[in-house]
Structures are given as C-alpha cells and as structure tokens.
C-alpha cells in the first residue's frame with residue numbers, strides 16, 4: 001500500500017510536512033494545499049513559496065493546483081517543472097463557497113463541457129504527470145458516472161477519489177458504493193481518500209477493497225501524526241515525548257517564519273483542533289487552547305497538558321466526540 005498525506009490548507013504547509021517526515025513514518029507522497037495561480041507572476045510567486053525546493057528537501061511532494069483556466073494551469077505547471085517537480089495534482093474537490101462560486105474545485109464538476117475542454121488542453125500540453133483529486137459531483141453522486149467518462153479520455157497519473165459530493169462537505173460517511181464504481185470504471189490507478197482516522201478504519205477499508213494500492217489520509221494523520229507507524233505495526237500508540245518534540249519543532253519553525261504572537265497562536269490552535277483528540281481531558285484542554293490570547297499562557301497550557309494528561313489508547317480524529 002502507498003500512503004499519501006492529504007493536503008489541508010492552512011495546516012499541511014512545508015513546516016508541518018517536514019516535521020512529519022522527520023519524526024514519524026513518512027508518507028510516500030505529501031500533496032500540498034492548493035496553489036491558485038495567476039498569470040501575474042508576483043501573485044504566483046507568493047503562492048509558490050510553499051513548494052520552493054529549499055523548503056522541501058526531504059519528503060516527496062506533489063504540488064496541487066486549483067484553477068479552471070488551462071492557461072493558468074499550464075503556466076504554473078511550467079514553473080513547477082522548472083523547480084524539478086514531475087507530478088502535479090489538479091484540485092476538483094474543494095467545497096468552499098468562494099472557490100465553488102468561481103466554478104473551481106468541486107464547483108468545476110458542474111460544468112462538464114468546460115471541464116472536458118480544460119482537461120483536453122492541459123493533457124495535450126502536459127510535460128509532467130497530472131493526477132486528479134475529485135469528489136463524486138457537485139450536487140449529487142449520480143454525476144460521478146459522467147465525470148468518469150470524461151476522466152477516462154485522458155492519461156491521468158492517478159485518480160484520487162474523495163467519495164462525497166460538494167453538498168456534503170465533510171459530513172456523513174464517504175459513499176463507498178460510488179467509490180467502487182470509480183474503482184471499476186476508471187482506466188487509471190485509483191486512490192481512496194476519506195475518514196481513515198484509526199488503524200481499524202484502514203483495516204476495514206482493506207478488507208472491503210483489497211485491490212486498492214494507495215490511500216490518502218488527511219485529518220487522521222494530523223490528529224495522530226503516528227497513524228502510519230500504528231497502521232504498519234511499528235508502534236501501538238504515539239509516544240508522548242515524541243509528540244512533544246514534534247509539537248516543539250512545528251512551534252519553533254512557525255515562530256521563525258511568522259512575526260508576532262497572533263499568527264503563531266493561530267497556527268498552533270489550528271493544529272490542536274485535531275491533535276487534542278489524542279489526550280485525556282481533551283474537551284477541557286481544547287477549550288483552554290482555543291481561548292488563550294497569549295503565548296505565555298499557551299505554553300503553560302501545553303506544558304500542563306503534556307505533564308498531567310495521557311494519550312488515550314486507540315484515540316484518533318473524532319475520538320472523545322470532539323469533531
């Protein structure tokens with residue numbers, strides 16, 4: 001099985017990816033949060049900072065692009081190719097209102113003729129491998145069949161399926177029936193993404209789909225960065241001192257990158273929205289972390305958390321009723 005780290009905008013930037021790679025069983029590929037390109041080179045350069053080779057020395061990185069314009073995609077693809085990247089991922093899954101409103105991400109799935117033209121142009125001009133991360137459709141899973149007919153016309157490196165519609169955002173359970181349709185019908189390799197939060201979720205999935213050879217994990221791997229170690233039988237539970245080191249590394253790297261307390265606190269709070277699930281008394285500490293307004297107070301809370309609370313056996317994203 002190949003394991004990919006899913007992109008989570010605002011969380012899995014290079015600081016998180018590099019720390020994960022250094023401290024835990026690394027993912028086979030790390031997909032970057034989306035880059036929204038512009039033909040204005042200044043805007044694009046800013047968007048590309050996360051993928052600059054000097055920031056990404058260890059892990060295998062797949063940069064992701066979010067656009068519905070073939071010229072923008074091709075322009076950015078060229079820049080990424082010049083940096084040495086050999087695979088690029090197209091985001092056809094983002095459900096956010098502003099993105100969908102512009103007909104991008106999962107919003108693009110509703111415009112099948114435009115999508116087909118876009119794909120025709122980017123694959124005709126492709127100089128690197130292009131994979132696609134898709135949802136089942138914008139409004140209904142019934143859209144997926146027609147989307148697969150479109151995807152099957154092009155040489156996709158891989159089709160990563162998050163089997164929900166845009167309307168579902170991240171609610172409910174992934175639609176495994178429709179995932180099966182994708183697996184059976186797709187001409188390219190298929191990767192599964194969605195709700196693998198614990199080892200048992202992974203094992204259930206493998207029992208149901210033994211033919212799948214790659215899975216992408218997002219929230220589960222942020223909540224428990226040792227999830228791959230656990231899935232692979234290298235650890236039974238995340239080691240608390242190691243988690244503390246991982247936290248401190250991320251904290252230190254953000255402190256070097258950001259100026260002022262507020263942005264650093266904001267970044268750390270985002271991480272704790274997920275990671276707190278692992279601890280006893282998670283609700284109480286989650287609230288304290290969310291409320292704190294100063295780094296001094298933040299550090300005190302984190303010190304007490306690590307000193308007095310324990311990691312819960314079998315915990316992961318969604319444990320403790322915290323989602």
Ligand SMILES: Cc1cc2nc3c(=O)[nH]c(=O)nc-3n(C[C@H](O)[C@H](O)[C@H](O)COP(=O)(O)O)c2cc1C
Pocket residue numbers: 006007008009010032033034064091093094133162170193194195196216217218219220
């Ligand atoms: C806060 C947040 C940010 C995300 N950002 C991206 C993104 O930039 N690109 C993308 O393809 N998916 C993005 N996703 C979706 C995840 O990559 C993934 O598909 C989703 O979380 C389902 O997988 P999981 O159940 O393993 O978390 C985001 C999800 C969340 C919750």
